[in-house]
Amino acid sequence: MTAFILVSGVFTGAHVWQETAARLAAAGAEAHTAALTGLDASRPATGSRVDLETHIADVVGTIDAVAAAAPGRDVVLVGHDYGIHPVLGAADRRAERVARVVHLDAGMPRDGVPALAAIPDQELRARLAGCAAPGRTDGELAPPADRDAWQRWGSTAEVSDAALDRLTALAAPQPLGTLLQPLRLTGAAAAVPTTGVLCTGNGVSIEMVQKLVDFGDPALQALAGPSVTFFELPTGHWPMLSRPADLAGVLLRAAAGEGHRLTPAGQAGPPAHLRPFLLEVPECPRERRDHVDLHLPGTGDPRPAVVFVHGGPVPAGTRPTPRDWPTLVGYARYAAGQGVVGVTLDHRLHDVTHYGRAAADVAAAVELVRDHPRVDPDRVALWFFSGGGLLAADWLAAPPAWLRCLAATYPILAPLPNWGLTGHRFRPADAVAGAGALPVVLTRAGLETPEIAATVEEFLAAAGRCAADVEVVDVPHGRHGFETLDPTDESREAVRRAMRSVLARLTA
Structure with a gap:
């Protein structure tokens, strides 16, 4: 007994x-x-x-x-x-x-x-x-x-x-x-x-x-x-x-000793975040500055830029760091292939207590990008992923004139219950009321976890109340991280459509 x-x-x-x-x-x-x-x-x-x-x-x-x-x-x-x-x-x-x-x-x-x-x-x-x-x-x-x-x-x-x-x-x-x-x-x-x-x-x-x-x-x-x-x-x-x-x-x-057992790191092949990107994208020149990588298009003229902001929390000792993950690099190269500068970066969201410093890292990266001679400083888009979605709140609440579009892919758009974020800063559903005419492109995973999906629905309801300009790109059979977990034609078309929407607003 x-x-x-x-x-x-x-x-x-x-x-x-x-x-x-x-x-x-x-x-x-x-x-x-x-x-x-x-x-x-x-x-x-x-x-x-x-x-x-x-x-x-x-x-x-x-x-x-x-x-x-x-x-x-x-x-x-x-x-x-x-x-x-x-x-x-x-x-x-x-x-x-x-x-x-x-x-x-x-x-x-x-x-x-x-x-x-x-x-x-x-x-x-x-x-x-x-x-x-x-x-x-x-x-x-x-x-x-x-x-x-x-x-x-x-x-x-x-x-x-x-x-x-x-x-x-x-x-x-x-x-x-x-x-x-x-x-x-x-x-x-x-x-x-x-x-x-x-x-x-x-x-x-x-x-x-x-x-x-x-x-x-x-x-x-x-x-x-x-x-x-x-x-x-x-x-x-x-x-x-x-x-x-x-x-x-x-x-x-x-x-009785039952239950699910986790797989040790690397034992079942590459983890999801290190699997290949779902699109074939050619390599392009890359310039590394501090915690930022700029993937550059062929033309030398100043070009618009898309800054891709990874999710998290990501443990501090993780190698490679997010700016070298295949999904982020894939998006950045895809953007460069379309004639704009694709940017990946590392920010210090290592714990749910670190959103403040991660937000500062993103802001510093954006300024570095806008100061770069290959970037048109008046045409920048920000694209957030997963847990990085909370970092979008600052930009939604008071979007600067040079921010031409904000995108989010399988984002978390309100703090999860056990994160303990009780203030109002990192809550995109609250911040969207200040977005004005800023276009938002939101890619929604149909097989998202219920807890994260609820934050997206909360955001969309708030966006609807203030008539925000939000385009939703659905991936009905896609999971959180579908670019590597579900490399299907449906997923590929969703990535292409989201990129087309962002670039259309960025270059208009």
């Missing part, structure tokens, strides 16, 4: 696991909830300082109690959200008693890094980091005040209003020490099998994680190890409230 120990996230206690625990028990497993000091009603704080080590001790105590009651049971630790931090700390101290660790829509905590780093709300994270004195771990963080405020902590998709109201009523202040104290790991739990349960409604999927592994970042290669499995749940960040039966089923399968 398997004994599950369920550890809740910020502001929450054992009550969130009630239905999931009942279903696990009905299936013949044991289900225990670890009461965390100061968060769970059964374990109130007694005036002493509560920090991450306090919660690690709470989980260790639960492990020891389960082991004492039933020696030899397989103990599976399940950490949701913040709960993965005390789970990993406890697994590190009781590795010999833990059969598996399950990350339930949770990150990958590292030794020496506090749970604060995993808070999705970037504005709140910065405020807490800025006001925390060295070594200070006292104080509390107030819980969400109403059902709508939970969205700042993760997608509430499929959670009923009644469940959100109960979540709010039972929420407890989070002791700041649990967020500010660094996690300390010895590495003892590194050999414990691991499962990640990803909630796609919160903006993450197995496909996304595989792409991160494919980038070759050494820190992520462990995710493709033989003892690591993954599951997806098509729901928001609180599956124990929205899909308790499905969650219980996934946990039982995880305990």
Whole structure:
């Protein structure tokens, strides 16, 4: 028999696991909830300082109690959200008693890094980091005040209003020490099998994680190890409230060693981002300046330019860097073959917290391009891809006169739920109201993930309300990254049509 120990996230206690625990028990497993000091009603704080080590001790105590009651049971630790931090700390101290660790829509905590780093709300994270004195771990963080405020902590998709109201009523202040104290790991739990349960409604999927592994970042290669499995749940960040039966089923399968295993980088041939471009495009002269490459047409006269802005986040150690990826180079050469300067660049969107500096990199690249003697500075187009779509917001909100067209291909046009971007800057759906007469060419992948597709529909609805000039190029059978994943006649015609539309507006 398997004994599950369920550890809740910020502001929450054992009550969130009630239905999931009942279903696990009905299936013949044991289900225990670890009461965390100061968060769970059964374990109130007694005036002493509560920090991450306090919660690690709470989980260790639960492990020891389960082991004492039933020696030899397989103990599976399940950490949701913040709960993965005390789970990993406890697994590190009781590795010999833990059969598996399950990350339930949770990150990958590292030794020496506090749970604060995993808070999705970037504005709140910065405020807490800025006001925390060295070594200070006292104080509390107030819980969400109403059902709508939970969205700042993760997608509430499929959670009923009644469940959100109960979540709010039972929420407890989070002791700041649990967020500010660094996690300390010895590495003892590194050999414990691991499962990640990803909630796609919160903006993450197995496909996304595989792409991160494919980038070759050494820190992520462990995710493709033989003892690591993954599951997806098509729901928001609180599956124990929205899909308790499905969650219980996934946990039982995880305990049995089932699940999807990732492919190590390079083992299945070139990853998607390094496969050939779908069009035959001739080479052309290339000039490299700083973080910018200019692919030049044959004529020496100043020509219009198209700047292609890659997506992300892309891990900092990725090689080759995006400006040398076949898709971006293919588009740039295709543009050069049509008589305009095609530009690729590298920007520093290595994490969802880096949109500000990535935007500065793009702005600097554009100025470099406009100053180039082969470029007509009054005829420039910007073309954004994937996660780079959020960077389009600045240009939509106040388009300069020289920006003749803005294009976006399978873009993300609103922050995904787990990105924690709470401000108004990187929201193209809000910014399009300022676009005026700026033409927009949007290439839409028909097989896009629902979460990204929803951001495109939000943008198009906003564009419709303000009568923005938007042309949509559809690829009905294309996936995100269709230029290398789906090199079909349909995909090729979509690329040609989008390029024709951009160049027609650029050269008019």
